[in-house]
Amino acid sequence: MIEVAESLNAESKSMLGTEAIGFEHTTEFNTVITNKGKFKARKTIFCGGLQADRLAKKDGVKIKEKVVGFRGDYYELTEQAKHKVKNLIYPVPNPEFPFLGVHFTRMTDGEIECGPNAVFTFKREGYGKTDFSLRDTASALSYGGTWKLFFKNMSFGVKEYRRAFSKKLFLKTLQELIPSLTMDDIKPGRAGVRALLLGADGDTRDDFRIEYAQNSIHVLNAPSPAATAALAIGDEIREMAEKHFNLK
Numbered sequence: 023m024i025e026v027a028e029s030l031n032a033e034s035k036s037m038l039g040t041e042a043i044g045f046e047h048t049t050e051f052n053t054v055i056t057n058k059g060k061f062k063a064r065k066t067i068f069c070g071g072l073q074a075d076r077l078a079k080k081d082g083v084k085i086k087e088k089v090v091g092f093r094g095d096y097y098e099l100t101e102q103a104k105h106k107v108k109n110l111i112y113p114v115p116n117p118e119f120p121f122l123g124v125h126f127t128r129m130t131d132g133e134i135e136c137g138p139n140a141v142f143t144f145k146r147e148g149y150g151k152t153d154f155s156l157r158d159t160a161s162a163l164s165y166g167g168t169w170k171l172f173f174k175n176m177s178f179g180v181k182e183y184r185r186a187f188s189k190k191l192f193l194k195t196l197q198e199l200i201p202s203l204t205m206d207d208i209k210p211g212r213a214g215v216r217a218l219l220l221g222a223d224g225d226t227r228d229d230f231r232i233e234y235a236q237n238s239i240h241v242l243n244a245p246s247p248a249a250t251a252a253l254a255i256g257d258e259i260r261e262m263a264e265k266h267f268n269l270k
């Protein structure tokens with residue numbers, strides 16, 4: 023993937039394991055301060071996912087909302103059950119919730135993922151069930167929007183937490199799509215964390231949100247299907263950059 027991206031432009035470079043920790047601005051340059059040194063750029067585009075709001079604030083963008091993380095745990099079908107899913111099995115989404123609900127996805131490596139659930143995470147990049155970060159938890163719980171979200175969705179949240187720790191309850195939800203599924207048909211899989219932009223009113227912002235500052239563009243909210251729509255979002259950002267930065 024990185025080779026493909028770099029081959030499109032000989033001057034491009036990908037730097038893994040490099041954390042942007044601060045910014046300096048002059049009228050001509052943005053300086054990105056990282057754990058591996060400083061980098062100067064005339065224009066910068068930020069796609070920071072779970073850290074998007076913090077990066078935007080550090081870059082001087084005024085943003086009222088906050089990013090909160092919702093972990094999604096997956097199970098996988100065991101060998102004996104793989105014949106039960108030939109393609110994709112998806113539910114009809116409930117527009118009340120920002121989450122689709124559990125579904126069955128045939129992956130390119132032949133595995134079949136089932137899930138995810140949706141539980142509030144106490145660490146933004148917390149992929150384990152008991153992961154905790156004091157900074158992230160304090161930041162989320164000192165924000166009124168988080169409490170409003172909790173109170174509005176109390177029974178949904180409690181159910182999701184119980185399912186996170188109970189294979190039996192997880193199976194019950196999966197059985198709504200495949201009634202013949204048994205405990206032996208599923209085994210624990212991986213987990214992901216969704217970044218949701220949460221308003222002070224307790225509502226998650228469900229649409230894409232891209233803002234620009236003087237010399238930078240920030241992708242503040244790119245909820246699913248942002249991965250599927252990545253190329254189209256890239257085009258949108260390019261158009262914004264051309265227009266806003268007079269690049270044409």
Ligand SMILES: Cc1cc2nc3c(=O)[nH]c(=O)nc-3n(C[C@H](O)[C@H](O)[C@H](O)COP(=O)(O)OP(=O)(O)OC[C@H]3O[C@@H](n4cnc5c(N)ncnc54)[C@H](O)[C@@H]3O)c2cc1C
Nearest residue numbers: 041042070071073094214215216244245246247248249250
């Ligand atoms: C469980 C789950 C299932 C999903 N299913 C689907 C699906 O079926 N279809 C779909 O379209 N989408 C799906 N999504 C959503 C999709 O993954 C996201 O919408 C998409 O990844 C958002 O892209 P992004 O670039 O905004 O953020 P990310 O993909 O999270 O990328 C952000 C990047 O910024 C980096 N970063 C953060 N802070 C810093 C910093 N300070 N310095 C340097 N780098 C930094 C991170 O390491 C990361 O690499 C799913 C997400 C989850 C969690």
